Amino acid sequence: MKLPREIIESRRRAVREALNYISDGMVVGLGSGTTMRLFVEELASYIKASRISISVVPSSYDIMIYALGLGLHIIDPMGLYEIDIAFDGADEVDAKLNLLKGGGAALTREKIIDSMSRKTIIIVDYTKLVDKLCTRKPLPVEVAPPALSYVSRRLKEIVECRDVKVRQGAGKVGPIVTDNGFFIIDLYPKNPIEPDDVERVSTKINMIPGVLENGLFPRKLVDTVIVGFPDRVEVLKAR
Numbered sequence: 339m340k341l342p343r344e345i346i347e348s349r350r351r352a353v354r355e356a357l358n359y360i361s362d363g364m365v366v367g368l369g370s371g372t373t374m375r376l377f378v379e380e381l382a383s384y385i386k387a388s389r390i391s392i393s394v395v396p397s398s399y400d401i402m403i404y405a406l407g408l409g410l411h412i413i414d415p416m417g418l419y420e421i422d423i424a425f426d427g428a429d430e431v432d433a434k435l436n437l438l439k440g441g442g443a444a445l446t447r448e449k450i451i452d453s454m455s456r457k458t459i460i461i462v463d464y465t466k467l468v469d470k471l472c473t474r475k476p477l478p479v480e481v482a483p484p485a486l487s488y489v490s491r492r493l494k495e496i497v498e499c500r501d502v503k504v505r506q507g508a509g510k511v512g513p514i515v516t517d518n519g520f521f522i523i524d525l526y527p528k529n530p531i532e533p534d535d536v537e538r539v540s541t542k543i544n545m546i547p548g549v550l551e552n553g554l555f556p557r558k559l560v561d562t563v564i565v566g567f568p569d570r571v572e573v574l575k576a577r
């Protein structure tokens with residue numbers, strides 16, 4: 339889907355602001371998605387122009403291949419127990435800076451990278467701001483294939499739903515298969531999720547056997563949200 343120019347420019351403005359958090363020698367976690375692709379492009383130019391040395395830890399094959407193509411130095415997270423700083427996008431950001439993620443099905447590895455990082459900076463354009471999560475987008479849940487029906491039923495007990503759908507692939511028949519070999523269930527809640535309820539709902543979902551992770555990122559995972567507008571940038575502090 340082609341994004342309007344105004345949105346791309348708003349995101350690029352936020353991405354450039356985010357580069358101020360980078361310094362020489364850092365190990366940098368990378369989320370996934372179109373905003374992160376912009377970030378990787380700007381980061382690659384910044385590294386060249388300022389002659390600093392940066393290594394990146396990707397959260398998906400997509401962002402890894404993109405970063406490799408731009409000559410960035412990649413580190414696999416398996417050998418690390420901490421990352422200096424992570425940059426990530428989001429599908430929605432609520433009034434208390436909780437996030438909804440997983441529109442690109444990279445939620446589990448993103449949550450791992452964001453949790454491993456000493457600081458997590460979220461980069462979004464202004465259209466991602468909402469009062470409550472799941473206002474516009476469904477809640478993705480990554481599920482082991484044998485548990486598909488069981489998890490679908492249990493999810494409906496936790497969140498009152500309008501619909502529960504198994505996400506289908508593009509360029510592939512049947513469900514999408516994540517980088518972890520799992521499926522994605524998209525949950526459409528009847529009502530958006532109250533900011534003070536995000537952590538509780540997330541914890542409950544993750545306790546269902548067969549669930550790998552879900553797309554609710556409680557604000558405690560976030561340090562700063564940088565929001566790009568057509569004419570300015572706003573920097574919001576979560577802690």
Ligand code: A5P
Nearest residue numbers: 371372373440441442443444
């Ligand atoms: C990937 O699974 C997601 O969590 C992305 O971070 C999120 O969907 C934001 O993507 P865009 O930058 O493409 O909007």
